[in-house]
Amino acid sequence: MEEALRALDDVERARAEADILRRRLRDAGRYDDTVVVEQPRGVPDSFEELWERLDDFEGVLVTADRSKALDLDEGERARVWAAKAWNALRALDSYTQAAREGFNGGFYQHCTSDRPGAVNWPLKQFAPAESDTTMNRWGAERIFAVPEDVDPSGRKEMQANLKLGAKGGTSPRIYSLDDTQGITGRVIVGYIGPHLTNTKTN
Known part of the structure; x- marks a missing residue:
């Protein structure tokens, strides 16, 4: 509600x-x-449609596994999750545009700003980092694909995540890496899918 x-x-x-x-x-x-x-167009009805429209976001580079995101379409709340994922990507894209215009701050500060036209994300649905316990035990789950220009290995750790759902076992998340000041000049989204393992899910 x-x-x-x-x-x-x-x-x-x-x-x-x-x-x-x-x-x-x-x-x-x-x-x-x-x-x-x-x-x-309005928000996508599914993750399949969302994937077809990723080019709408100039400031977001999605390297996430498409199949994991599309698996979310099997859930009861798939349409809600897809709509929230779309709004999350819009907020990340808005942040990137702000960074290009000289905004002084990270995604958290962007979401607390009242800049005209800014697309924000609810802060209580944003975790800037994981706990030490989670990273020590399940950090490997949070290493995702990035361009080799960003890391020669083609992979990088991502801790910042946006919550698309909080109920049930799926509770989807989006994990990203802020590279707005880096080589790509964008936010890299490395994961869109079910909740990863942590102290609460294990």
């Missing part, structure tokens, strides 16, 4: 902002610019 209310609040804010911007364009005599001829 809380997530649904937050989503409705976000929609209302976006609608109000769009109305304000259209009004400003009309006041400036730019009537044609207030009309959107081709309506943008």
Whole structure:
């Protein structure tokens, strides 16, 4: 219920902002610019559709195993997870754009900023790092593919993760590496799939 209310609040804010911007364009005599001829698509209904639309994100490089993400489509809450994954990628993409424009801070700071047009992610659904216990025992599960320009081995540890679900055994996660100041200039998403092993799941 809380997530649904937050989503409705976000929609209302976006609608109000769009109305304000259209009004400003009309006041400036730019009537044609207030009309959107081709309506943008909504959130994907599945991870399969999400994968087909990854090119929409200029600031996100997805190296994750496609099959693990598509397995999530078998879950009861697949549509909810896919929609949340889409919004998570939008937030990461928004952060990358901010970093390119000189934003001083990481993803956490981005999500607490009130920059116009910024896409944020709920902080209580973001873990910037894993516990020492988790990394000591199951750290190998958190090493994912990256371009060889980033690491010659083609793999890199990723601890920062976004929570797509909190109930049930699946509880999907997105793991990423902030390379906005690195060679790719993007956020690298190395994993989209079921919850990995930790002290709570073991």
